[in-house]
Each structure stands twice: as structure tokens, then as C-alpha cells.
Amino acid sequence: MPLNNNVRKVTSENYPTDSGREGELIFRLVYQQAECKKPFSRLWLSSMEENAIREGFAHLKPSTEYDALYNAALCRERADWMVGINASRLFSCLYGQPLAVGRVMTPVLAMTVVREAAIAAFTPEKFYTVDLELTSGCTASSRRIPEKSVAENLLKACRKEMVATIQRITRKEKSENPPPLYDLTTLQRDANRLLGYSAQQTLDYVQSLYEKKLTTYPRTDSCYITDDDEEMLEELTEELEGFLDITSADVDEAVPRTRRTVNREKVTDHHAILPTRSMLQADLDALPKGEQNVLKLIIARTLMAVSKPFRYLETLLTTECAGEEFTAKGKEILEEGWKAVERKVLADILNRKQELTALPNVAENECGILNAELKEGQTSPPKHFTEDTLLHAMETTSADSMPEGVERQGIGTPATRAATIEKLVQKGFLERKGTKKNKVLLPTDKGKALITVMPEEIQSPEMTADWETKLLRIERSEMEPGEFMTEINTMITELVKNTEMKKGANALMKNKIIGVCPNCGANVVEREKGWFCENRECRFVLWKDNAFFKRLGKRLDAHVADKLLRDGRVRLKDCKSAKGKTYNATVLLSCEADGRSKFSLEFEGGC
Known part of the structure; x- marks a missing residue:
């Protein structure tokens, strides 16, 4: 083989595969296939800029530092293969047709099926409120009242009195801290919510930006940087402000505060996604529109993360009329902070105005009622999953049931979640419905039928999330690979031995x-x-x-x-x-x- 011939010519090797779990696996498998015994070192990169590559070659890592990472990747590959090939064949044989079952894919599908079942089972309940338009210039609302007759009686009483007593005026200064820097999942969620991009589209766009040296490594699960990167971020944000013409006259709140973005303990393989300095000299107009939009999100988030908090004054007005309490809320901006950056950089994407209603200055005394009105509403069912909310659910599944301090509490990894959703769509288990910016993910009849016949251990998000946590422990040398694989083997053996065909399931499993x-x-x-x-x-x-x-x-x-x-x-x-x-x-x-x-x-x- 030509590969073997080339391997014989070198004395040592440096491998620059993707700086992550799967990249590590790719090289090791090729190395083994070539039957190579030569020493090798790791080139670990978080950016494709020339200075970053030179820095990487100047500080090559011993391969032994990444043995645990390889072990985790190998366990992931073997577990996926064992669950997939055994469970898929088992259920295909039981129900007489090809059925694809996956360690990650099936629990994600189950989450959507459970959500749709909750929506279908939901019974809306009507409620009523009485709104008072006060002479002070604000509108106060009653509590939700389940019985219409009670609400109508209150309305009559208020119209009879036409005077409300202001009991309390509470003013409290509040703030919203800036959002953290982007990890891949958060970027995918925002791109779906704001732009309507699928998780896979966003990954493709940011991967292309990385390869064009315009952003740092995309497949990261960290929203932070290390102390070593803080000076770089300070310089970068100053250059970005100049690049975007964000000056003190425009946004005097946009003052770099990089300390809150630093947390070495929460940076694993790679720091958060950042724009690079190469981006400042690039012809951004030549980029495809999708890449331009994703890059704009990354730039905005970088500046927002180092800006001041958004500060506002919240006022709560409590009044009494006809023996019932009525409340009105208002907000007044004190300091726009990071929201000023968001407004300036993402104006064309957000396409919305900030609407905050400040309550007028009123004293604690009686106030006239200009009008009293009865309003009807009803409770809302759970919402269908979008890619934004499904990614969030995948990321946080079983967070409540996991021990405190466990980092990876979800299903899949930032690098694999998009592919999981796409695979479910391609196999006909999920479908996208709605307009571009408001698409929802719905399980098909085929997807619902599959989950109906799946045993709990295969469709359980908690079990899959637990496996992901154990893979992370292997990656950190806190768990032996053999212990994990024994657990997988036991689960598969019990599944094959004990699973029987469910009665009546054939009717559900019929092809369309x-x-x-x-x-x-x-x-x-x-x-x-x-x-x-x-x-x-x-x-x-x-x-x-x-x-x-x-x-x-x-x-x-x-x-x-x-x-x-x-x-x-x-x-x-x-x-x-x-x-x-x-x-x-x-x-x-x-x-x-x-x-x-x-x-x-x-x-x-x-x-």
C-alpha cells in the first residue's frame, strides 16, 4: 500500500487531525491500520491562522497525553456500533421490516414523541382577568379567575366604585448580565431561533468560517477562555469595536470586561468560539449570506460577553378595588449595557424594537378608574420542539437527576447533535414543518410507532446521558474503558434475551x-x-x-x-x-x- 510505503520513509510523525475526540480516533485507527510503530506527537489547534499553526508546531504534545481521549472515542464508537447493529437487527427481525435504532438517535426521537403526547393530552382551561385603566396613566390587572361569573361580578363592582386605592409602589433596580461567549450548541440555537438555520446548516457555516481562518475551532462545548487567552481577547474586542465603528459616542457601555469570560476549569479541549484577527482583513462581503450571518452572531456575542450588564428599574404598582388586588408592572432602562451592542450589531437580524413600558409617577392614594374591562384567556399546551429547544433538551437532559458538578449531562456532544437530528429527518422519523424561521420538529407516524415498541432502556434519555458522562470520565482517566464496555455488553445481552414482540404493534409498524x-x-x-x-x-x-x-x-x-x-x-x-x-x-x-x-x-x- 502507498500509505505503508510513506510511513516507512519517516522517523516520527506529527498528526494534525481535528482537535477533539473523533479527530483523535481517526488518526489512531489509520495508524493501527498502517501497522505503524513509529513515535508520534500531537498537533493541537484551536485556530487555522498562521500564527496559531506555528505556535502549535512549536509546542507539539506527546501522544500519551491524549491516550484517554482516544479510549473515550473508541468506547463511543464501539458502544454505538454494538447498540446500533444488535438493536436494529433485533427489532427489524421482530417486526419484519428495516428499523434503525441508535444509542443517541432513539432517545432523542423519544423526547419528541413524549412532547407530542403531552400536547395531545393537554386540556386548555379558560381563565378571566379584570383590567382597570387608571387615571394615573397605567393599566392594572387582577389575578386569573377560573369562574366567569366571579370575574363578571368583580367587573360590575369595579364599575360601580370607579375608584382604586394605591396600596404599594415597589421600585427595584435589576440587571441582566451579558450572555456568555458561544459554544457550538448555543450558536446553533441562536441561529435557529433568529435565522431559521438548522443545526447542521449552522455547523456547516461555522466549519467553513474556521477553515477560512475567520473563526476559532467550532466543535467546542465551552463558553469560556483560559487566563492565557485573556490578553488576546482584550486586544481582539478593541479591534472589533473599531472594525464595527462602535465608539463611546454610540455605545458608551461597550467597555471590555474580559474577566467574566475566564474560567480555566470550564475549558476542556477548546475555548469558546471567537472571531479571529484574520477576519478583520477579510472581504466579508464575498462570503455566502449564511456564513455572513453566523459570523455576525459570533462577533456580536464576543462584544456582548465583555460589555456591562443591562440595568433597569422595575416598578410594581399594587392597587385595591372592590376588595380585590390589581397589579401593574413597568420597566425603565437605566443603562443599556450589552443590549446596546446587540441592537447595533444585530439590528438587521433581530428586526425588532426594544419595548419597555415605564409606569408614570404616582402617589400612594386613591386613583380614578377610566374604564374596567373583562378579558378571557386560556392556558397553553407545551410547545412543539424547534431545533433550538430540542438542542437545549439534548444538552440538559437529566440535569436534575445527575450529581452536582457533573459537566456533561445531556445526550450527544456539540459535534454530534446536529447530525443526530439530520439522521432522524433523513430516516423519516422526524419531519420539519412550518415557515423558515418558525419550523418545528414533529415525529412522524413511523417515529411514533418505533418508540411505541422500544423498551425503556433503549429510549431513555437519562441512560444515554449517563453514558455520555461516563465517556467524559474515561476521557479524564477517571473510569476504565473496560468497565464502560462491560456495562454496554450487559445491557445488549439482556435486551436481546428478554425483548419480545409487542401485541398489536404490527398495525403501528405498517409502511405507508x-x-x-x-x-x-x-x-x-x-x-x-x-x-x-x-x-x-x-x-x-x-x-x-x-x-x-x-x-x-x-x-x-x-x-x-x-x-x-x-x-x-x-x-x-x-x-x-x-x-x-x-x-x-x-x-x-x-x-x-x-x-x-x-x-x-x-x-x-x-x-
Whole structure:
């Protein structure tokens, strides 16, 4: 092999694979496959800037420092493989169809199914409030009243009195500290909430920015920097303020306060995501729009994290009328602090005005009532998961049940959570619904059916989160790899030995019928990779990854498959020729002699 030949020529090796658990695993597996015995050192990088690379080569690390990291990666790989291959085959055999089961994937799916069940079971309850418009210039509201008749009686009494007594005026100065620097999950959540990007899109954008030397290493789970990086951050924030024209005239609150971003104990492999100095000289207008937006979020968060707190005065007004208490709240900005940076840098992304209502100055005495009004409301169900909220749930699952001080309390890692969500969507267990900025993640019927037949140990988020914590302990040499793998082996053995098919589950596990086979007349059902004839003797299939449609610049999706099976044809607009020109055509479906699908094109005026 050429690899072996190259290995023989060197006396030692330096490996620069991705600076993380999986990057460590990739090199070690290649090293073993090449049967190499040469000494090797680790090049550990948090930035692709030239000075960072030179610094890395000047301080190469002994490979032994990363043996525990490799052990954790190897345990993760083996655990995923063992759970996946055994559980997938077990449930596929039990229910007579391909079912994908994963150590991380299945608990995440279970979380969405449980959420949808809670929404479906929720019964809204009506409540009523009485609002008083006071002559002092504010509106005070009663408590929530479950019975309409009680609320109506209160309304009548207030309208009769038309005077409220101001009992208390409480003013309290409050503040909101700046948000921390970004780790990957927090960046993905903000990009989804503010821009509508999926977790995978954000990871792709920030990975590209890293490779272009515009940001530091993206797959980090830390929101902090170390003491060694503090001076660098101070200089960077000063340069960023000049770069963005944030001056004392614009934002006098934007004063660097880097100490709160420093916490060596909370920095593991990599510090928080930061822009680089190379970014200051780059042509940012040449970047794709998605990368521009993600970079803007990172720049804004860096400046916000070192700015002053947002300070405001909160006023609580308590009044009494007809024997009932009414309250009004107001806020008045004292110092905008980090919110001034957010407003200036992210104005086009946030697209909203800050709306704070200050209460007028009033004294503790009687106040006239201009109007009294009855309002009806109802309790709200839990909300569907978005990628933002699902990422948060994955990150914090079982935090309440874990011992205090345990750092990794969630499912997956920052580097794998996006891929987990994408895999669930690709396999048809989850689907995205809604507008670009308001997409929700919903379990499909197939996803709900899978969780229905899964035993608790496979779908439990708590167990998976516990495994993640143990992998972190292996990474820190606090747990032996063999102990972890024994636990996985025991769980798999018990699962295979004790799991039986659930009665009535076959009805849940049936594939969706989308049409009739044009070759033999049997049902055509949707599966992971395409639409298949249920007749095992028939070779008819419509592949989702379809070469014919790819040549036209199109996708064979469920709508197109339905039209082809129903009508034998589908009209397509803006197909692309080999020369890049666009045209309209009709795709015709027929069958080969052996039953396989065959496509042809028909144009206006004939074939």
C-alpha cells in the first residue's frame, strides 16, 4: 500500500487531525491500520491562522497525553456500533421490516414523541382577568379567575366604585448580565431561533468560517477562555469595536470586561468560539449570506460577553378595588449595557424594537378608574420542539437527576447533535414543518410507532446521558474503558434475551401505502431509501436518490412519486440540460420486462 510505503520513509510523525475526540480516533485507527510503530506527537489547534499553526508546531504534545481521549472515542464508537447493529437487527427481525435504532438517535426521537403526547393530552382551561385603566396613566390587572361569573361580578363592582386605592409602589433596580461567549450548541440555537438555520446548516457555516481562518475551532462545548487567552481577547474586542465603528459616542457601555469570560476549569479541549484577527482583513462581503450571518452572531456575542450588564428599574404598582388586588408592572432602562451592542450589531437580524413600558409617577392614594374591562384567556399546551429547544433538551437532559458538578449531562456532544437530528429527518422519523424561521420538529407516524415498541432502556434519555458522562470520565482517566464496555455488553445481552414482540404493534409498524405497482398491481409502500412494491417477487422500486431525476436537476420526492404512480406521468418545470439551460418536460413512468422502473421524457409537441 502507498500509505505503508510513506510511513516507512519517516522517523516520527506529527498528526494534525481535528482537535477533539473523533479527530483523535481517526488518526489512531489509520495508524493501527498502517501497522505503524513509529513515535508520534500531537498537533493541537484551536485556530487555522498562521500564527496559531506555528505556535502549535512549536509546542507539539506527546501522544500519551491524549491516550484517554482516544479510549473515550473508541468506547463511543464501539458502544454505538454494538447498540446500533444488535438493536436494529433485533427489532427489524421482530417486526419484519428495516428499523434503525441508535444509542443517541432513539432517545432523542423519544423526547419528541413524549412532547407530542403531552400536547395531545393537554386540556386548555379558560381563565378571566379584570383590567382597570387608571387615571394615573397605567393599566392594572387582577389575578386569573377560573369562574366567569366571579370575574363578571368583580367587573360590575369595579364599575360601580370607579375608584382604586394605591396600596404599594415597589421600585427595584435589576440587571441582566451579558450572555456568555458561544459554544457550538448555543450558536446553533441562536441561529435557529433568529435565522431559521438548522443545526447542521449552522455547523456547516461555522466549519467553513474556521477553515477560512475567520473563526476559532467550532466543535467546542465551552463558553469560556483560559487566563492565557485573556490578553488576546482584550486586544481582539478593541479591534472589533473599531472594525464595527462602535465608539463611546454610540455605545458608551461597550467597555471590555474580559474577566467574566475566564474560567480555566470550564475549558476542556477548546475555548469558546471567537472571531479571529484574520477576519478583520477579510472581504466579508464575498462570503455566502449564511456564513455572513453566523459570523455576525459570533462577533456580536464576543462584544456582548465583555460589555456591562443591562440595568433597569422595575416598578410594581399594587392597587385595591372592590376588595380585590390589581397589579401593574413597568420597566425603565437605566443603562443599556450589552443590549446596546446587540441592537447595533444585530439590528438587521433581530428586526425588532426594544419595548419597555415605564409606569408614570404616582402617589400612594386613591386613583380614578377610566374604564374596567373583562378579558378571557386560556392556558397553553407545551410547545412543539424547534431545533433550538430540542438542542437545549439534548444538552440538559437529566440535569436534575445527575450529581452536582457533573459537566456533561445531556445526550450527544456539540459535534454530534446536529447530525443526530439530520439522521432522524433523513430516516423519516422526524419531519420539519412550518415557515423558515418558525419550523418545528414533529415525529412522524413511523417515529411514533418505533418508540411505541422500544423498551425503556433503549429510549431513555437519562441512560444515554449517563453514558455520555461516563465517556467524559474515561476521557479524564477517571473510569476504565473496560468497565464502560462491560456495562454496554450487559445491557445488549439482556435486551436481546428478554425483548419480545409487542401485541398489536404490527398495525403501528405498517409502511405507508402511496400507490399501486404498475408492474404487478400490489401496493407500493414508502421505506427509507425509496418506494417499494410489497410483492417480494416484483423488482419495481422508485429510488429517492434517483439518477434520472438528478440529471434533470430535480428530486424524486413523495409528491412526484404519488403523481407517477397515480397518473404514470408528472410535469416538471425548469429542468436543467447538460449545458445548463432550463426547459419544461413531462416524465413518463413505465416498466422494463423484468419489472424495474423506466423513465422517459416527453416534450410539448411530442417525444
